[in-house]
Amino acid sequence: MALARIAVLGAGSWGTTYAKVMADAGRDVVLWARRPEVAEAVTRQHENPDYLPGVRLPDNLTSTSDPVEALDGAEAVVLAVPSQSLRVNLSRWRLPAGATLVSLAKGVELGTLKRMSEVVAEVAGVPSNHVAVVSGPNLAMEIAREQPTATVIACEDHDRAVDLQHASTTGYFRPYTNTDVIGCELGGACKNVIALSCGMAAGIGFGDNTLATLITRGLAETARLGMALGADPMTFAGLAGLGDLVATCSSPLSRNRTFGERLGRGQSLAEAQQATHGQVAEGVKSCSSIRALAVRHGVDMPITEVVHRVCHDGLDPREAGAELIGRKVRPER
Template sequence: MKTAVLGAGAWGTALADMLAKNGRKTVLWARSPELISQLRQHRENRTYLPGIPLSPDLSFTSDATEAFEGADVFLVVIPSQYLRSFLETHRDLLPHKPVMVCASKGIELGSLAPMSRVVAEALEGKEPRYAMLSGPSFADEVARECPTSVALGCEDQDLGKQLRELFSNSFFRVYSTRDYTGVELGGAVKNVMAIATGMADGLEFGTNARAALITRGLAEMSRLGAAMGANVKTFMGLSGMGDLVLTCTGDLSRNRQVGLKLGQGRKLDDIVGETQSVAEGVKTTRSLYDLSRKIGVELPITSQVYKIIYEGKNPEDAVIELMGRELKEE
């Protein structure tokens, strides 16, 4: 039995390497034959995770049939906006009732669907068993075996326990919960909040502003989660507050870096164009904004980030508007 890790960016590579070190037969799939050739030759992902040698037990392929064959767990680390098309393209390679562990974070544009719904719709008839892995976990630190704790959301409690055993080791600790909705929403919303806090830091607004944005960002996350059937307590844990703090304050955060550069006056197209990694929060800002309007949930920080990114609003004006909102009880 083996795990197929689908997506060889930094996070997919780090997780695949960790599973191989855990003694699990693991294959890492990437669409690009050139990237796979690099991985095989150097045993290092020099594009997305440079400087970190990969386990000699980890296999690589750009052949989806080879990757899927014999796998009993499919760990999907495809950027969220491409997840549906990837699954629809490869669904015939999947067995019935496949175990799909999603490590992609976002809300799909257009459908406004969280990743669980994307998986369910793309694999309709396959009866996928779904889990979501999320929490405060920079890929570089996981690959370097820094102590890390994350959450795994899985409605099937027994499967959740099996999966947490699969991923856990001496430096990577996994807590399971049945609230997969809360886990996946936390992972999506925190990226938008990281852009907001990055902008505040880029504008040199200070640590008071950063703390306020993180705290009120948690309020937005919880408000959205309650409207979508999540357990609000989930957002007090690793996939909520934990990931929010890390992504909003850690300079390894791609979304925070986008915000920092926006706050310094850089143009979004230039920022996105100069990096090969995906900052999920840019597109999630749009889908989250649209979702909030559709279901009638107030997300003031998200709304201002949307207006800055997609309507060209001045970041300083956005902060003034946030500070000038009607006063109310917390």
């Protein structure tokens, strides 16, 4: 069986869920958890009570707080830590030679403006075609409860993507393959920013017309950036583009959407963070790096621009909405 043993590094909601998916697909999976008590709960109680309460995890999914133990003999390593801490964590781990490295992180690194696959390849010292990414409408709790969904596994090496596809296919989780890593990663990163804007609109009290407008124009600016970086524009019409965008912008399970709602209701960034137990939505940080990447490539991203200003310059969300609707009129394309 190709990819019989998998290490998943990061025991948050998505890391644990994807570990469950691969275990349900018949693989032996070891989940690395930073906290020993989480590892103990996963192994002994078959549950991650902090992130997936009430979800029973498979018997062939074990956990450890020792990264060396988790990585021993792994044929694929799934990286499930936040985008802005990925580089630091990678520098601490000794990854198995020849293993396929899989990024679940969705963001663009602050400072370097690198995509996550670029960070992985650089720090791990591996060719880019050894790195795959997973992106799609993948709200963790729904998948953990085995509600049907699909995703995209993208890798420059098609055969590696196919191996991961087989290692992730279950009765409730359907992966497709793609070789457009750039497009899949940018779709996953930018949708968090657009979801913040949708949350802000909902927090203000705006309805479905506004939401549909933000989703559609958000997809347009994501595609503009993607094409400037060499992505296939058709990727943004698929699961890693439109699919992920709709789910993240619409669902109350989306941390970025709900964080944006708090900002739209008038809470400050600090107040919204306090209300979410100190957790900051990925889009709050990624909006700055994506904005800088757009500036570097001369791409107009007005929604990303105002989200950045709300999060980091104190712009009132209502003023942000007025700015967007008051922009100079132009053809749709």
